[in-house]
Each structure stands twice: as C-alpha cells, then as structure tokens.
Amino acid sequence: MSEQVIKVNHLSKAFGKHVVLRDIDFSVSTGDVTCIIGSSGSGKSTLLRCLNLLETPTTGEILYHGENIADAHTDAPAYRAKVGMVFQSFNLFNNMSVLKNCMIGQIKVMKKDAESAKASALAYLEKVGMAPYINAKPRQLSGGQKQRVAIARALAMEPEVLLFDEPTSALDPQMVGEVLDVMKQLASEGLTMIIVTHEMAFARDVSNRVVYMADGVIEESGDPAQIFTNPQNQKTKEFLSRFMRG
Amino acid sequence: MPQDFFGRIVYLIQTRGGSYVMGAVNTMIIALVSTFIGCVIGFAVGIVQTIPIEKKDHVVKKAVLHAVRFILGAYVEIFRGTPMMAQAMFIYFGSSAVFGINMSMWFAAFFIVSINTGAYMAETVRGGILSIDPGQTEGAKAIGMTHVQTMLYVILPQALRNIMPQIGNNLIINIKDTCVLSVIGIVELFYATKSVAGALYTYFESFAIAMVIYFILTFTCSRLLRLWEKKMDGNDNYDLATTDTLTHTSGLYSYKEKKKEEDE
Numbered sequence: 001m002s003e004q005v006i007k008v009n010h011l012s013k014a015f016g017k018h019v020v021l022r023d024i025d026f027s028v029s030t031g032d033v034t035c036i037i038g039s040s041g042s043g044k045s046t047l048l049r050c051l052n053l054l055e056t057p058t059t060g061e062i063l064y065h066g067e068n069i070a071d072a073h074t075d076a077p078a079y080r081a082k083v084g085m086v087f088q089s090f091n092l093f094n095n096m097s098v099l100k101n102c103m104i105g106q107i108k109v110m111k112k113d114a115e116s117a118k119a120s121a122l123a124y125l126e127k128v129g130m131a132p133y134i135n136a137k138p139r140q141l142s143g144g145q146k147q148r149v150a151i152a153r154a155l156a157m158e159p160e161v162l163l164f165d166e167p168t169s170a171l172d173p174q175m176v177g178e179v180l181d182v183m184k185q186l187a188s189e190g191l192t193m194i195i196v197t198h199e200m201a202f203a204r205d206v207s208n209r210v211v212y213m214a215d216g217v218i219e220e221s222g223d224p225a226q227i228f229t230n231p232q233n234q235k236t237k238e239f240l241s242r243f244m245r246g
Numbered sequence: 247m248p249q250d251f252f253g254r255i256v257y258l259i260q261t262r263g264g265s266y267v268m269g270a271v272n273t274m275i276i277a278l279v280s281t282f283i284g285c286v287i288g289f290a291v292g293i294v295q296t297i298p299i300e301k302k303d304h305v306v307k308k309a310v311l312h313a314v315r316f317i318l319g320a321y322v323e324i325f326r327g328t329p330m331m332a333q334a335m336f337i338y339f340g341s342s343a344v345f346g347i348n349m350s351m352w353f354a355a356f357f358i359v360s361i362n363t364g365a366y367m368a369e370t371v372r373g374g375i376l377s378i379d380p381g382q383t384e385g386a387k388a389i390g391m392t393h394v395q396t397m398l399y400v401i402l403p404q405a406l407r408n409i410m411p412q413i414g415n416n417l418i419i420n421i422k423d424t425c426v427l428s429v430i431g432i433v434e435l436f437y438a439t440k441s442v443a444g445a446l447y448t449y450f451e452s453f454a455i456a457m458v459i460y461f462i463l464t465f466t467c468s469r470l471l472r473l474w475e476k477k478m479d480g481n482d483n484y485d486l487a488t489t490d491t492l493t494h495t496s497g498l499y500s501y502k503e504k505k506k507e508e509d510e
Binding site for chain 2: 052082085089
C-alpha cells in the first residue's frame, strides 16, 4: 500500500471577502498522478499554490506526512525544497543560463558541491531533451524549451511531489506535445504529481485520479475512466460535454 | 598675456594646466567613490524597504521592521528634499559647532555626496526590485530558497541590470554636483577654475576650459557605462554544448535549428 504524502483537511482560502476555496478535502499518495480540472476561476491554481505555501490558507490544514504545514511555525523554504512546482509562465531565472538555473537550488538550498550539482543538472536536462542548450539564456529559448528546463530545474531538487500549474497553457499545440511527452515519461517512472490542466486527453490517459473543481469546491473526484465516460455530477457532465465537443 | 580668446586659453592651459588637472582628479575621486558608496547605501536601504512584512511574523520582528522603515523613509525624504549645498554647510560647519566633531574636509565631502546619492539610489533600487516579475520570486521560492537567497541570487542581479542607466545618471550628476563642495573648501574642478579665473581675471576663458573638461568627464563615463551594460547582457548567441550534429534536434521536435538562426 502506498503511503499518503499530502492530505488536505477542510481547506478554505479567501482573498478579502472573496472566497476562492471552500472546505477542500483531498489527499495524494506516493506515485499518484492527480489531475485537477475545471474552468478558469474555479480555484484549481489557488489550491495548488496553497499546497506549495505560495498562498497561505485561511483555514484548514495541509498535512505533509501527517505534519500540518499550514500553521505559522512551518519552515516554508525547507518544505518547498521537497515539493517542487512548475509554473504556467515558466519562471526561469532570467539572469542565469539553463545549466545555472538547474544548479542554483542544488548548491544554495541542498548545499551540494558544484560538481555533483552540475552532474545531476546535466542528467535531468538530458532527460527532458535540453542538454545541448545548457549555455543558452532563458530569453533565447522557445516556450516549450523553457518549460522543459523548468521541469528539469524542479526535478534537480529531487522532490517528493511535483506540482504543475497549467504547464502547457502558455504554449502552442506543438510545444504542448513536447512538454506533455516529458510529463508522461515522469508519470510512467512513478513520480508523484499533481497537475492543474486543461488538457483533457492527458488527464484521461496519464492520471490515475481526476479531481473536478467548480466555484472553489471539489464537485467530483475519482478514476479518470469513470469521470470521463460516466460523470455522476451534473456540473461535471456539462463541463466535460463542452470539452468533448471541442 | 595674449589678447585674443584662443590665445588666452592656450596661455591658461600652459601656465595653470596643473590646477585644472588636480581639480578634475579631485572631482572624479569624489564622484566615483561617493557614487559607489551611495549605491551600497541605496541597495541596503532599498532591500530593507522591500522585505515583506507578513501577518504571521512575530510582533517584535514586525515592530522592528516598521521602525527601521520609518527611519529609512525619513532619511530618504530629508536628503532628497533639501539642497546638497545647504547640507554641506550644515553638516561640515554644524558638526564642529554643535557636536565638536572636527570632520576633515575630505571626509565631509565623501560623506555628503555618498549620503545624497544613497537617498536617490534607495528609491531607484526599490523601483528596480519592484520591476522584476513576481514570477522570478515564486520560481526561487518554489525550489526552497529563502528571502535572502532569492534576493541575492535572483532578484538583485536582475534589478542591478535594470537600474544601470540610473546609476550612470547618478555618476554624471555627482561629477557635476561636486562643484557645490567648493563651499566647504574642497579644491575640485569648480574651485580650481574659480581660483584661476580670479587670479588672472579671465572668467570666460577659464570657465570655457572647465566646461570642456566637465563634458569630457561625463561623456567618457556615460560611454564606459554603456559598454559595461552591454557586457552584462552577455552574448546574444549561444553554442550548443555538443559536437554531434544529430543532437541539434535532440529536443523532441526539430524546429530549433531554425530558431537558432533567428537568434543570430
């Protein structure tokens, strides 16, 4: 039986009076590939950002191996080093080369020496097919290339869980393909991933659990085959029928 | 002494050239050192002013941060808001009259120009930090960097690049504004020029020479800083780190070759 890594209990998040997430319950075990789907503004990204403490939840708890990390005493940087994140807008460090981008976290956060950091950065860049580009600066790369470097940068931290916040939303269809291929490979290798996405085919084929969110609430979650072929919730049905029509 | 304009200029350069050179050297020393110290002050103040105060922070930390910010804010406003010449008189003469501190003229000069530059740079640095996409901070946080690490390795290098034109601006302003230090007796270019002009009664010629020297100094500095900026930007081109031509397409798709040509 795989171990539960993250468990969210009664999580709510409000920006001022505007409530974005209401009473979210949710859990992820090792090796799970969870896709969170739903229309824009439904709170998917906010949920993901709460999981990485980029947003502080208003109420509720986030248990990481049974320890609540949503309280004020958590060492947020130490936690984030173990839970990686890939962003919609890549967020590569513009002042560093591709190689430096993948090394800086290992050296400054994991305190590795430069040589072993370089070796593992190269290995992960090789994995995402960006090894030849180590000397390039982010501004010299295409969107798909940037996102693959961003994935390598996150992987280089050897995270236990990797969060993806709409990783392909800023890309054209060809680049979407190259990024999704990398993610598929990671999924097949057993990396625990939580992915916010609008790529329904990817969610259906790659994930082993799909969560549908609407208006800050998890409306339905379960096996992808069941959700996509036989959704129980009315809202899920409507959402998916719109997507399936294209 | 010759009677025509150019003749007098040549005469002044021949007989009093040394004074102009000494004045120009002193001007440049004060401008360069003070701009450097001013930038250090500006970075320190700018960084402190952009430390986020979070709700969950300890009360003491919050109080200290607020107090420090208030003091720094007052420093910036006061030094930006009063003339440097008045400050020079106030600090140099006031320190000995009121506190009995006998500042050396040179210490006072560096102090006054640095602290003024610092006040302006503080706002520039704050602007530079705010101009960096918040995504950069999030990217750094997401790999577990602390606030200090994020600033040091990600935000400040980019902010520094963005504010380079403003640093150049400050250097040029300082080269020119050191002339107000003549009021406390520093023999910089303006003081030297005035002495020559007064001694030989050649105001027009003497200041013509000073204007040319000032312009050469500022123009040279602005061009050098431009070059430095270019160097910071680095090469527009990059080499693929492989000799195997097949791996040029080792991404999952093969359009990069074309992309690379565009970059060149």
